[in-house]
Amino acid sequence: MAAILELRGVDTFYGPVQVHFGVSLTVREGEITCLLGGNASGKSTAMKVILGLVRPRGGQVLLGGEDATRWPTPRRIRWGLGSVPEARRLFPHMTVRENLLMGAYARTDREQVRADYEMVLELFPRVRERLSQVAGTLSGGEQQMVAMARALMGRPRLLCMDEPTMGLSPLWVDRVLELIRQVNARGTTVFMVEQNARAALQIAHRGYVLQNGVVRLEGTAAELAGNPLVEQAYLGGRSA
Structure with a gap:
């Protein structure tokens, strides 16, 4: 390879x-x-x-x-390059949904962004359950999932x-x-x-x-x- x-x-x-x-x-x-x-x-x-x-x-x-x-x-x-930093580094006062969309901020292919959004929610069902929750209130494991999903929204x-x-x-x-x-x-x-x-x-x-x-x-x-x-x-x- x-x-x-x-x-x-x-x-x-x-x-x-x-x-x-x-x-x-x-x-x-x-x-x-x-x-x-x-x-x-x-x-x-x-x-x-x-x-x-x-x-x-x-x-x-x-x-x-x-x-x-x-x-x-x-x-x-x-x-x-996509990054999941140490200690997650989410935007703690934003919702989970807003954090995910921040991962795609540099993309212009909106149709594919929507498809990737559905893909990460399928991969991380726990994240789907927390979309409206403020990210800073999640457990450490849930925050790690959101950080991974956010990075994947950039299609790395x-x-x-x-x-x-x-x-x-x-x-x-x-x-x-x-x-x-x-x-x-x-x-x-x-x-x-x-x-x-x-x-x-x-x-x-x-x-x-x-x-x-x-x-x-x-x-x-x-x-x-x-x-x-x-x-x-x-x-x-x-x-x-």
Whole structure:
């Protein structure tokens, strides 16, 4: 399968502090790829680099084979990046319906927007039940569903998810993982940053383990799930 996203030898800094040291990874079209790591491993910064919120000092970011390293975030969104940020980041005083429609704000194909709106409500029946509810009053798991549905309203070629299971109960973790699997099965490529390795490897096709800003391990989900070094890589860290 063709690569839809590549990081090639990325070096990232916050001022004088280096966060990434030659980070390289590939996300293949049609797959779920996870980037694993403990606190301060550099994985959240990797998501910011992909979204264009942080620009690396060295290396390249490629989207669909194009060098997107210097693209601003809006251009990356227009290309087809969708984002489900850490902590959901819904518009808390707006209704669920309004949050969903915000996901399609840059689109002009109104007929297809209506079709996609029905598609996400079919995929997320719990969201349909909450359309008139103010988003800030939802549970954490419900907010995660709305954040995913909002991102899908943008028709992303690549859905980027930052810590999608963070702060959720075990029951909601299982539900969210199953929804990610369903989104992928419908044709959306998924890249997820996760601290919960066991959860991520249940649904991912491939994964990378980041420690202290360096990719220490990579392989199929089955290979990583059976590798004792994965747990070891979660010990310690100095990068953000």
